[in-house]
Every structure is written in C-alpha cells, then in structure tokens.
Amino acid sequence: MKKWMLVFAALAASVGPQLSAGPQLSALGADSGFADKAIRLIVPFAPGGGADTGARRFAQAFAEKIGQSVIVENVPGAGGTLGAARVAHAAPDGYTLLYTTPGQQMTAPYLIANLPYDPLKDLRAVSKLTAGVNVLVVGKDFPASSIQALIAYAKSHPGKVNFASSGIGSTSHLAGELFKKMAGIDIVHVPYKGSSVAASDVVAGRVQMSIDTLSVYLPYIRSGKVKALGVSTPEPNPIAPEIRPIADALKGFDASPVNYITAPGATPDAVISQLNRLINAVASDKKLQAAFASTGSILGGDTPQEMEALVRSEQKRWKEVIDSAGIAVTRKNN
Structure with a gap:
C-alpha cells in the first residue's frame, strides 16, 4: 500500500530553548520515559479529507508541544479499519497512535465481519479531540x-x-x-x-x-x-x-461525529496518562481551537476513562440504528 507521509518537525529554535529535546522532555516524560523519539500518527483515510486535515493540524501543534517530530501516515482502506489494525498491532509504547473516527471502534464491529483487531481490547482510548457537526x-x-x-x-x-x-x-x-x-x-x-x-x-x-x-x-x-x-x-x-x-424539532436527536486519539491496547497506564496530559494541553490552546472552529469542529480533550465510556455508549447506540436499518454486514477475509 502506498503511504503518504508528512513530518512536522518541532520548531524548537523558533519558540525558544524550553522546547528543546533535553530538559523539557525530561520534565514532560520523567515518570514514564516517554517522548524521546518521533511519534507516528496513523490517519486511516486518504490524504485531503476532513480527518486528514484535522490530524495534520493537530500533529503540528502536538510536535511543537513535545519537541519531537510527529509523522502523519495515511493508511486508508476498509472504512478506516486497515489503519486501525496497523495501530492495534503496533508496539504498545505510545509512539504509534491512531487519529480515530467513529468507524474504527463505534460502528465497524456491526458493519464489518472478521475485523483484523478487537475494537475494545486492541485499541485504548487516550483522549477526545474534536466534536464535529x-x-x-x-x-x-x-x-x-x-x-x-x-x-x-x-x-x-x-x-x-x-x-x-x-x-x-x-x-x-x-x-x-x-x-x-x-x-x-x-x-x-x-x-x-x-x-x-x-x-x-x-x-x-x-x-x-x-x-x-x-x-x-x-x-x-x-x-x-x-x-x-x-x-x-x-x-x-x-x-x-x-x-x-x-x-x-426531534427531541434527543444527536449525530455529532467525534474524533479522538487511541493507542495500542497494551499501552501502559503511565504512558496513556502522559499522552492524555499532553494532548489536553494542546487541545486547550485558544488559537488551535479557533482554527478547528473555522471548519465547524469543537476542539477539546477529556480523560481516557471518559472517552472509553463514550466509545461504549456510542457502540450501543449505533448498533441499534444499524440493526433497525438492516444494514448488511460486509464480509472480510483476513
């Protein structure tokens, strides 16, 4: 599969020594040894779409925050599940993350048979990023x-x-x-x-x-x-x-797509916690919030536990819709 990659280099020289790869990263990752090399952010869709645009906008800000490169890698196919599988089976060290949309965990289990990963066990919620409209x-x-x-x-x-x-x-x-x-x-x-x-x-x-x-x-x-x-x-x-x-007019109607970050399921708690803290810090930036708002998305983080609970509740809700609509399950050969 052809992969498109874009490296957002950390802009340490332009923003001051506080973002250099030495003392800053020691302070940010001292409790877990995290963030001493580039991070791969997998986008499970082709370049140029809404998810890709949002991921690249986030990746640039995230790179500046951690003082490391964030590599955006597009792995499209099968409704986003090929990219999700890439992350699900990656080393659980926090250096391979998924820019997750509703399909990979919330709806794919009820639309695609024989997924190449377990949506709940093999992917672990880190933080919400955006709520779309x-x-x-x-x-x-x-x-x-x-x-x-x-x-x-x-x-x-x-x-x-x-x-x-x-x-x-x-x-x-x-x-x-x-x-x-x-x-x-x-x-x-x-x-x-x-x-x-x-x-x-x-x-x-x-x-x-x-x-x-x-x-x-x-x-x-x-x-x-x-x-x-x-x-x-x-x-x-x-x-x-x-x-x-x-x-x-239709009380209770809510179809707000959420984009969020997940990591391999076996990623240690300490790394998830560190990632969550960093992502929430990025998501609280007012200029970045304004950039996302210009396309109708509300940028904001949450805790891993809150995001996990949302995944489970959305799974239940969309399963009912899928079953009611009689949408056929797609068969995949692994």
Whole structure:
C-alpha cells in the first residue's frame, strides 16, 4: 500500500530553548520515559479529507508541544479499519497512535465481519479531540423548509424522499438512518463515494436531502443552492449559529461525529496518562481551537476513562440504528 507521509518537525529554535529535546522532555516524560523519539500518527483515510486535515493540524501543534517530530501516515482502506489494525498491532509504547473516527471502534464491529483487531481490547482510548457537526440540507426547490415540514412531507410521501450519504456505514449514512428511525418516516438511502459527489447531486436536485459535514455544505447554504434545516448537534454551531439543532424539532436527536486519539491496547497506564496530559494541553490552546472552529469542529480533550465510556455508549447506540436499518454486514477475509 502506498503511504503518504508528512513530518512536522518541532520548531524548537523558533519558540525558544524550553522546547528543546533535553530538559523539557525530561520534565514532560520523567515518570514514564516517554517522548524521546518521533511519534507516528496513523490517519486511516486518504490524504485531503476532513480527518486528514484535522490530524495534520493537530500533529503540528502536538510536535511543537513535545519537541519531537510527529509523522502523519495515511493508511486508508476498509472504512478506516486497515489503519486501525496497523495501530492495534503496533508496539504498545505510545509512539504509534491512531487519529480515530467513529468507524474504527463505534460502528465497524456491526458493519464489518472478521475485523483484523478487537475494537475494545486492541485499541485504548487516550483522549477526545474534536466534536464535529453535520447539517441536514434539502434542495433549494424542495417543498419543505423546516424539520417539521420535512417529516410531514416524508410521512405523506413514503419511500419518495431519498437521502444521500458519503457511503454505506459512513457517519452521514448512519445520521440519516437515525433521523429516519426517530422521525418514523420511510426515506431511501442513496450512497455515494464521498461527500463532495453526494453534495453535487443534492445541489442538482437529483436527491432530496442529506445529513453531512457542515463545512462541506456551508458554501452551498450561503449561496442559496441548498436549504439548511438543522444541525446534528444539541446546540447551534458557532460558524452558523442561525441554523437551529434538529433536536429542537426531534427531541434527543444527536449525530455529532467525534474524533479522538487511541493507542495500542497494551499501552501502559503511565504512558496513556502522559499522552492524555499532553494532548489536553494542546487541545486547550485558544488559537488551535479557533482554527478547528473555522471548519465547524469543537476542539477539546477529556480523560481516557471518559472517552472509553463514550466509545461504549456510542457502540450501543449505533448498533441499534444499524440493526433497525438492516444494514448488511460486509464480509472480510483476513
């Protein structure tokens, strides 16, 4: 597999001696002997996508924090599970990490048979990084201009409303299935190979609606080419505060994709703790938070225990959605 790599060198000379590889790293890692060489951050998708962009933005800030290079390595394939397997089977020393999206632990166990790793045992949560936001959009000529009107229209036209996604089992697919389930409507899934292709067909009116990344649809919303009916988060997003949450009309709706960092399952507690402290320090940087916010993502860390609990609760929630939708399990040969 061809791998694309980008090394973010630590900028010790430009930020002062406090980030040099000597005393600073001794202070940061004295309790575990951690952070005395480059870290590999595996992105389980191809370069140029949302996960890759976020990972590289984080990696640069993380490298500056620890005074070491952070190597971003793209290992795409099988819905992100090939990259996850690479990390799951890596040495458990904290030097190989996964930029994790919902698929690798939260949904893949119910979508892909014979995974090459155990989603809970072989990957260990380190910290949350970002909470993203999707937006429900319809074509500009679609007869509904609110969530209530969309639901009413779908109920009176069962099977006639199609929703686009970036692919089977994707966040946008499952968000649409969750909306379908909670609203009690019959809408039809139309999978595409990526969000941009799906968006083009929504704009052209070839498919009626989609629940996908806000940053993808925002230019179309601003130009009036689609209508935004609601965001997938419980609260409005700062970059588009005028778009109210879907939950205002459909109580309890929440389809907020989270990105986070995981390590090999056998990574020692001391290393996980050290990584968590460093990542939380990076995530609290106001300038970095603003950079992520510009694309609709909320940057912020948590504890390994909190992230682990979220993984388990999201697994349960999305399993119910997947089972209810009757999404076929993909068979993989290991």
